[in-house]
Amino acid sequence: MLELAILGLLQEAPMHGYELRKELTAKLGAIRAAISYGSLYPTLRRLQAAGWITEAAETPATAEEVPALTSRRGRVVYTITAEGKERFAQLIAQAGPETYDDTGFGVHFAFFARTDQATRLRILEGRRRKIEERREGLRDVLGRAAERLDAYTLELQRHGLDACEREVRWLEELIANERSGRAPTAPKPGTTGGRGDNDSPPTPGTSRTERP
């Protein structure tokens, strides 16, 4: 997963490790905590050994330009190679079981802007299926094994079940949007048609989550 994320980020710009971690945190902040350097640096080395990225020490020697406010010393800048871009495309397109778990799906989703529509649809539907299965499992436990469990455990399951139902609804909206060829997130009023006031339109354009 880290490999995919690094390859994806380096396609936007070459970066050094520290920066990569910050961008990673910003992009994936919704699904996981900060990436550990204990994962980042070994992965970078692995990617470099495989030829997906190249390492270049920053040398501003010839430039007499004014150094920016931020000093640059001893940083190692990583750049993605052509093979790396190929690898990224391959990782994005091929969906294994890990594509649909929480982290895997999150990383894939974060790079949907670089993913073709058919793959996006496939991943969204696979994720929905997986969440539906988890939801059924929780319903089973809450229904069949409720008396074996204490009140706190049950409350935990209920909260998890609620989150599942919510995510399925979210995925449904995204899938509908994909099928209709629209971008995610509600197109703001004025861009599409003259709907001055959108409360709950029949078209799944407004992807705001509303609570029942």
Next chain:
Amino acid sequence: MLELAILGLLQEAPMHGYELRKELTAKLGAIRAAISYGSLYPTLRRLQAAGWITEAAETPATAEEVPALTSRRGRVVYTITAEGKERFAQLIAQAGPETYDDTGFGVHFAFFARTDQATRLRILEGRRRKIEERREGLRDVLGRAAERLDAYTLELQRHGLDACEREVRWLEELIANERSGRAPTAPKPGTTGGRGDNDSPPTPGTSRTERP
């Protein structure tokens, strides 16, 4: 985390590995997928080496004969020891940073029935603080770095933000319940009467399953 979960489950009954995994999955299904045997068995061995649990092979008493050519590998039943119970209590009470991440909090919460009220409150508040921080981070990204990110990434952040806000509200309810000395799953009971102080966990009798 696995250590805590195993110790907690074995306090309810002695179990063998396969059973342990099933119970673990039932109890923690809301927060994580099934436990891998690649984690379970090494952890069991570690716990046994430390003396927290004991292992007893299920061998038929009539097997004083020469072991058959196909040496039957019986089930291995694990039982928690007195030291193990002590260890569990210690792990439950002491809260490190990992107590408040998704998995750690889930495991602690799942054993709230074996946790005293002060600790429950401390953990709930710690978790709330952590989620609030994550929420602020997401709001920052959505506010300040929105133009740097594509629509899909933004949608992911919004979904994450929504989940954070929802969890904070959930935690608020649980905290309020704890302070009032009630069991979880806030009902609107007429039973506000005599609250006998109980050092043991609140009687989890009211386990209605209705969605608010």
Next chain:
DNA sequence: GCCGCGATGTATCGGACCGATACATCGCAC
């Protein structure tokens, strides 16, 4: 009778990832 087959059951191995830690430079406040 017996054969496959899914559930039960124990176990290992390589790899991904994390948390703690170490170390070094820079800008800035005091």
Next chain:
DNA sequence: GTGCGATGTATCGGTCCGATACATCGCGGC
């Protein structure tokens, strides 16, 4: 001039996962 927090690179031990292997048991089908 010194402390301190941000920047920056890097390693190590440990936890946990996914794949894999192998053995037994009950049961339905032929």
